[in-house]
Each structure stands twice: as C-alpha cells, then as structure tokens.
Amino acid sequence: MDIGMANERVNGNQSKPMVSVIVSTYQHAPYIKECLDSILSQKAAFPFEIVLGEDESTDGTREICIEYANKYPDTIRLFLRSRKDVVYINGYATGRFNFMENLKAARGEYIAICPGDDYWTDSNKLEIQLAAMKSHPECDMSFHPAIERYTKGNKRDKIIKRRSKGSKIFTAGEVILGGGFCPTAAIVMKREVLEPLPEWFHTKAPIGDIYIEILGALSGGLLYIDRVMAVRRANVPGSWGSNRKGESSHEYLRRVELHEECYQMIDRSTGGRYSKEISKKLASYNLISAKKFLKDRKYGEFRRVIEKSWKLSPYYSFKQAAFYFFRKLELPSMGL
Template structure:
C-alpha cells in the first residue's frame, strides 16, 4: 500500500461526504486506502460513513467507535485517542491527513505529493496550500502566504511558526514501526507534536498548489487552542521545553526565545 488517507472525524454529518468525495476522486498510479475513524458521533455521520464503506469496500476501512475514545478532560485534548489509534492503523508507505470537516479539491493532490516525496528521500513530509473558509461568512483566504518557503526545517517550527495545514500533510510513515515520542501524549496540539517529530527526521517540502479547503467553524478545536486560553498557552510552552530536551538541546537558543514569548503572554493574561 503506497498511501493511507487518515481521517479522524466527530459529529461531521454536514461535512464528511464532501471530504470522502475529495479522497475518492484522487487519480493515482499507485494504490491507496482511506482509514476513517468516527469518534462516537451523536449525529448522522456514522451512517453516512457506513454507506460509503459499503459502496467502496476495497478502498475504505471504517472504524465506527460506539463511544467517544476521549480523553474527555482536559477538553484541549478532545479526539486525541481516536487520532493516535488511526495513525497506528495506517499501513501505507505514506500517510495523508484530512480531518472530517476539511476536504481536497485537486484530483492529483496525492500523485503530486508522492512524486515529490519519492524523488526527495531527504524529506520527511510534504504540504501544500489550502483555502481557509469560515462558517460565519468571514472572508476566505489562503493558509500559506505567497513567500512560503519551499523547504523548511524543524527549527522553523521551533520558532513557533505554524505553516502546515493539517489537510495538506503527507508524510513518511515512520510510525508503522516506531513509537511516538514520550512527550507526544502530553501535548494538546497533536498536529504540532506529529509534525515536529517528522521534521526531526528530515526536511519539510512545500508545493504552492491550492489543493484543499480548511474549514473554520464553532465546533473546531482551533477555537479552544487559542491565545486567550491560559491552559493551552502553558501546555504549548511545556511542549517546546519537552521537545528541546528530546532534541538534546540542539536548538536551545531558538526554543528559549519561543518559551519566553509564551511566558510573556501568560503574564499578560494574569494582569
């Protein structure tokens, strides 16, 4: 199996068909599977997923968890256990991520990314531009700016700059055999934790093509992972400290500056 498309989803009744259609329309010269895990949804999403799995049994592996896998608290970690379960269930040489409320718009997305990764063995992951659209009608925009670097490194992430849209990520599936870092389960921002571990193994490639959509709506975790949430800021600060130790202090100066900015934000919230 060349690619596993990893799809964590919860209460995405309004969105999941669009996401699955975007994955099923992919035109590739290689085999790929869709590994979808519904985290105990209370809406009609499980039924929609079940119908897609019935129609495409050779393509879709669906895990319909009868109960939410949690953890329930703290809320910043919502959906974490489902995601970790799915990442380990992916059998492909590469894994492409797309949450159930996002979707892909380019039928050649997977082909382009795999061709890039196959010809760049020193790269651990690849991402591309996506459009950000808002449920409340705010103006849409691109996730990445026109001057986004074509090659980034783990140090760019340690400067606290996030430029990898989750729906754009395709990475080498090291985690088929390797465990996650011991600090991963303590980090509220699971996408950051994953990408940092990948970038520690190789470069980050960027394709400027607009190939997907990232939805922003009230139910999204990005509303909880906010600069006004002291718990999240403290957790993010601790993540960088943990990563610094894990990397043997090789980026001490960069991490110290990043941690200092979080300490300043925390002080300002207390005032």
C-alpha cells in the same frame, strides 16, 4: 482486543496500499461527504486506502460513514470508536485516541491526513506530493498552502500558509518558530515519522498538529510545495478553535505549561539543538498569556508571566519588551 480494531468494518481488498489517508471525524455531518468524495476522486497510479475513524457522533456522521464504507469497501476501512475512550487534555475532549488508533491501523508507506471537516481540491494531490518527496528523499514530510473557508459570518476565503514562492525546504528550527506551520489537510509524511509517537504526545500535547510537524521536520526538513490543494474550514461548531473561544486566562496558562513540557521533551531528545528556537516559541506563548491576564486585570499574574517570557527570550518582540519594562507601573489592584 483493541476497541478500534474490534469495530472495524473490514474491507474486501487486503493488498498493501502505498498511502493511508487518515480521516478522523466527529460531529461532521454537514462536511464528511465532501471530505470523503475529495479523497476518493484522487487520480493516483498507486493504491491508497482511507482509514476512517468515527468517534461516536450523534448528528448523523456515523451513519454517513457506514454508508460510504459499504459503498467503497475496497478503499475505506471504517473504525467505529466509543466516547468512553476519549482522551481529555487540559479539561477538553480531544480526538487524540481516534487519531492514534487510526494511525495504528494504517498500512501505507506514507500517511496523509484530512480532518473530516476539511477537504482536498486537487485530484492529483497525492501524486504531486509523493513525486516531490521522492525527488527529495531527505524530507520525511511535505505540505502545501490551503484555502481557509469560514462556515459562518461574512469572512471571505483566503489562502493560508503560503510559505514561499516556489518549492522550499524549511528547517526544524523554522517549523518550531512558526507553530501551526502547515494546514493539517496538507500533510503527507513517511510513516516512520510517527513510529512510535512519544508518550507525551498522547497525554500532554495541547495541539497535536504542531508536534507532528516538528517531528516530521527533524530529520531533513519540511518540504513545501507551492500549490493550493485543500480547504481548511474555520469556525466549525465543536472544533478545537471554537471550543476554546471562552477559554479563561488561567486555562490558557495551563495550556502554555503543557506546551512547555512537550517542548522540553523535544529539546532533550534532540540534544539541545533547537534550544534557542524553543525558548523563543515559549516566550511567545507566555507573552500571549500575559496579554490575557492584563486584559482580565490580573496584574500579579501578568507581571509573573511577562517576566517568564523575558527570561526565556529577551527582546523577542517590541510588545514583549514594552510590557516587560512597564510591568511595575502602578496599576489598579481591582482586588487581585
């Protein structure tokens, strides 16, 4: 039996929900209560469930999840995962197994996502997004802007991913170029978007959210709703971004190479319809990689990667062009 399913604390209400809210959590003890409370406060005219996957935290998150599952057995389905099942990508532990198993367990016609360190701020969020999607049946996914809130330091809150004044449908090409197009806690999608997810998503995708957004936009575009309805916490200890702050230039290049493999799979599956946008996106990743090598004074790697960026999409940006045309200037070898 699947480990995730084997450890489910079965709820009492087996009626089929309209929406399954996927909450994947690990080491989120200071945040998970606010996350769950914000979902439980939804004023929805339809049934919804919370599929809560706890990834064997050691900071008290698991105990909080068990407490909530016992308190709200008709809404929360808790799955207790094991760290031995964690999927590593590019040498880093990910929450991919937890997310995938949560997705398998979801029973709703629609899937919403709220990471355990984020939360929703509008009790009508699910109602608003489902109503908008039913008005635009061609769209498989919707999203909205969010507040970015730092857990450390003096940075002020700011609104992120405000893509338009008023509602708008973004094409898959625009989503590919955007990369990280919407806050994860803002996503609501039809379950068919993720059925099934391609194998490369399980084992290669460095950032799962980016590819979920692209897959959600391929059919009829991504529906944007111009209303702030969630908070994205930034700088959370142990989060994806925090764990990669010390990432070396070579580690980042390996991440770019994984992105290239994933985008190539998308390019093939779509018959080359988005080849131009994919080339531009990969050019931008390689430009970032080139800057990292230049900063580290690894000039041979810098030249190789900036030439690759140029080959993918010349004149992608002024900085790319400047780096490319001045790449052969005499630079101190620094022993590299």
